[in-house]
Amino acid sequence: MRDKMRKSYQVQKEVAQKGCFEGEIALSELKRLGELLQLDDAGVDGRTIAVNFEFLRSEFDVPMLAGRLQTSLELECQRCLKPLELPLDVNFRLLIDASDELLSHSSEDTVYSDDGYIDIVEVVEDELILALPLVAMHEDTACNENWRASELSAETPVKENPFAVLQQLKTTD
């Protein structure tokens, strides 16, 4: 059975109790994501992220946070500039406060606690940002009948592309 989600968790206590939680986060709480995607109020109103996760001990005897988040975001198609509904379903597994040495032998990522506490909203926001596509486009490649690949490459720099920022985050991380 899963307990109702809170915002902050004391890692050692939750690992000892094998804490297991579920809940929802309002998209409007994720300010960094909203800024990156240039979401306006209409893009976030009423939208939520369903989250479930558990604390456990990894095979390296380090605390771990494992979970899943599901949501749907409204992005702008970079081909026709019309709204694009993007469903996201992300599984995450993060070591907590793993040493650099451990990370060098592990395929898992780590998250750092703040004095032994984890803020789940921060974790979910980071995972969502990493899961976003660099360029969002409708699956239907004919969504903009005036679009041609050659024109796109010649004309795109007109508007600042929020996904370019995401790409920098991914590569410098």
Ligand SMILES: [Zn+2]
């Ligand atoms: Zn489109």
